[in-house]
Amino acid sequence: MASTPEFRVERITATGTLTDRVFDALTQLINGEDFPPGARLPSELKMAGRFGVSRTVIREAVSRLKSEGLVESRQGSGVFVRDRNMHAPFRINPSIMDSIQSVLQVVELRMSLEGEIAALAAKRRTREQMAAIKRALKQIELDEQSGENGVDADIVFHRSIAEATGNPHFLALIEFLFNFLTKATLITRSYEATRAALSQQVKEEHQRIVDAISRQDEQAARTAAREHMEGASRRLGSVDLKRFMAQNGYEKVD
Amino acid sequence: MASTPEFRVERITATGTLTDRVFDALTQLINGEDFPPGARLPSELKMAGRFGVSRTVIREAVSRLKSEGLVESRQGSGVFVRDRNMHAPFRINPSIMDSIQSVLQVVELRMSLEGEIAALAAKRRTREQMAAIKRALKQIELDEQSGENGVDADIVFHRSIAEATGNPHFLALIEFLFNFLTKATLITRSYEATRAALSQQVKEEHQRIVDAISRQDEQAARTAAREHMEGASRRLGSVDLKRFMAQNGYEKVD
DNA sequence: CTTTGAAAAGTTGTCATACAAGATTACATA
DNA sequence: TATGTAATCTTGTATGACAACTTTTCAAAG
Numbered sequence: 001m002a003s004t005p006e007f008r009v010e011r012i013t014a015t016g017t018l019t020d021r022v023f024d025a026l027t028q029l030i031n032g033e034d035f036p037p038g039a040r041l042p043s044e045l046k047m048a049g050r051f052g053v054s055r056t057v058i059r060e061a062v063s064r065l066k067s068e069g070l071v072e073s074r075q076g077s078g079v080f081v082r083d084r085n086m087h088a089p090f091r092i093n094p095s096i097m098d099s100i101q102s103v104l105q106v107v108e109l110r111m112s113l114e115g116e117i118a119a120l121a122a123k124r125r126t127r128e129q130m131a132a133i134k135r136a137l138k139q140i141e142l143d144e145q146s147g148e149n150g151v152d153a154d155i156v157f158h159r160s161i162a163e164a165t166g167n168p169h170f171l172a173l174i175e176f177l178f179n180f181l182t183k184a185t186l187i188t189r190s191y192e193a194t195r196a197a198l199s200q201q202v203k204e205e206h207q208r209i210v211d212a213i214s215r216q217d218e219q220a221a222r223t224a225a226r227e228h229m230e231g232a233s234r235r236l237g238s239v240d241l242k243r244f245m246a247q248n249g250y251e252k253v254d
Numbered sequence: 255m256a257s258t259p260e261f262r263v264e265r266i267t268a269t270g271t272l273t274d275r276v277f278d279a280l281t282q283l284i285n286g287e288d289f290p291p292g293a294r295l296p297s298e299l300k301m302a303g304r305f306g307v308s309r310t311v312i313r314e315a316v317s318r319l320k321s322e323g324l325v326e327s328r329q330g331s332g333v334f335v336r337d338r339n340m341h342a343p344f345r346i347n348p349s350i351m352d353s354i355q356s357v358l359q360v361v362e363l364r365m366s367l368e369g370e371i372a373a374l375a376a377k378r379r380t381r382e383q384m385a386a387i388k389r390a391l392k393q394i395e396l397d398e399q400s401g402e403n404g405v406d407a408d409i410v411f412h413r414s415i416a417e418a419t420g421n422p423h424f425l426a427l428i429e430f431l432f433n434f435l436t437k438a439t440l441i442t443r444s445y446e447a448t449r450a451a452l453s454q455q456v457k458e459e460h461q462r463i464v465d466a467i468s469r470q471d472e473q474a475a476r477t478a479a480r481e482h483m484e485g486a487s488r489r490l491g492s493v494d495l496k497r498f499m500a501q502n503g504y505e506k507v508d
Numbered sequence: 509c510t511t512t513g514a515a516a517a518g519t520t521g522t523c524a525t526a527c528a529a530g531a532t533t534a535c536a537t538a
Numbered sequence: 539t540a541t542g543t544a545a546t547c548t549t550g551t552a553t554g555a556c557a558a559c560t561t562t563t564c565a566a567a568g
Contacts, residue, residue: 017520018521018522043548045547053522053523054522056313056521056522056524057521059314059549060313060521062549063273063317063318064320066318067317067321067322073548073549074530074531075529075531077532077547077548078547079549086346086348088430088433089430090345091343091344094341105421105423108423109421112374112424113367113370116367120366167362167363168359169346170363172344172346173344176342176344179338179340179342271549272551273550273551298519298520299519310550310552310553311551313520314550328520329520329521330518330519330520330558330560331519332518332519332560509568511566511568513564513565513566513567514565515563516561517561517562517563518559518560518562519561520559521558521559522556523557524554525553526551526553527550528549528551530548530549532547533544533545533547535543536542537540537541537543538541
């Protein structure tokens, strides 16, 4: 019975399209106290009035809120804040990828996962999955010999292991993290390519993972994967990531 | 110099608003071969013509594509498919949460993380963070005594541990997973509440985690957290999740 | 023939208006 | 008081217009 709560039109972002700004403002209001879960947003017409924009802009902003899972709209009734639930996606703000430390934090997340993934893969892999893993490992060598940078093959390799867990969420999450780390990985590999010794090191790390999974030794697989990741992290830390990112068109901080 | 590639208007979803359908169709086209990264989508006017809808609908669909990180638009120039990068969010389709197995897969993901989180927390926690963890543990007991279901306090507890890792991504990811598992957790706790022995069991599991973190024993923390999660998983598996979800208004499969 | 520069055309961003479709509210009537 | 229907409100969609910006075209200058 309570009427639509009043809300402050505060702090409209100064940059970007009007839709961007309204979206940001509404996101703030929803994440704040102004519109708790279940609350109804003011009508599009009212919001247009308050924000001083057209209904078109409001609708596009709301459309994005829907996409983010923050609200849901019911024709004839209104737009309602979703009950803080399972529709909100997991995001990593790309603009944080501007420091070595930030990248390493994502690497650390991946590292944690790779260990568990390897262990689960060791426990559950089928014969077919094992074959796929070995194929992927072989492909890495082939790529190396033919002068490819090896990133794609590397991703296929780790993905084949994630698939062997039998849990699709591991695969999905790993792929998501790859999106962030692809370029960083490329760094490492190309860096390594200039040093045969290091490349050999990586090869051995890979082989240890595969062997452990092959003989279904959970603990060894976890350890091998973790060591591989730690090695990657160490190698990554030794290049000037910041300069690399600038050269490769990474986005600036907002 | 190549002209805008032709595209098939295929398989427009049969349900939902026009915006939903166009969004789905465009998503398919982008994920397929039709619009590779870097490609420019046809102009909004052309798409409106092809799909047989107004430009309004196209714009709202594109607005959602932007929100998903699939495309970016440049005024005066066009809408371009982003090259596979870091803007795509990680999602778990809520509609898969309809079977016990699916829920357990998410639980397994969380389980893997909790172990690593506990280990990292043991390694890095500050004195302040340790105090926060102990406060959170105490709050769980208080809530239990005052008859609360304890879910909120439980979340705060695990969150305080994730914070102690010093890596914000762990916290963000754990919170994301909580969104899926909150109700499932509630199940377990309320189930446990009816059995003092089980509740005691959980209390001991919690205590072991805290102790290990307190004395900065990485391995013990990992083991304790993993055992706690395995226990939760076991307890979760023993209730009729499907019926519970139906009673608690979980969404139906689309 | 090449370069230059400005007009023309194309595209996204924003506004305004209108009506359709569904939901809610108000109110007259039984 | 209960009921059903009209009035009203809200979101969904369509259309037309113009602003802001980019790309293309093409004629004039060198």
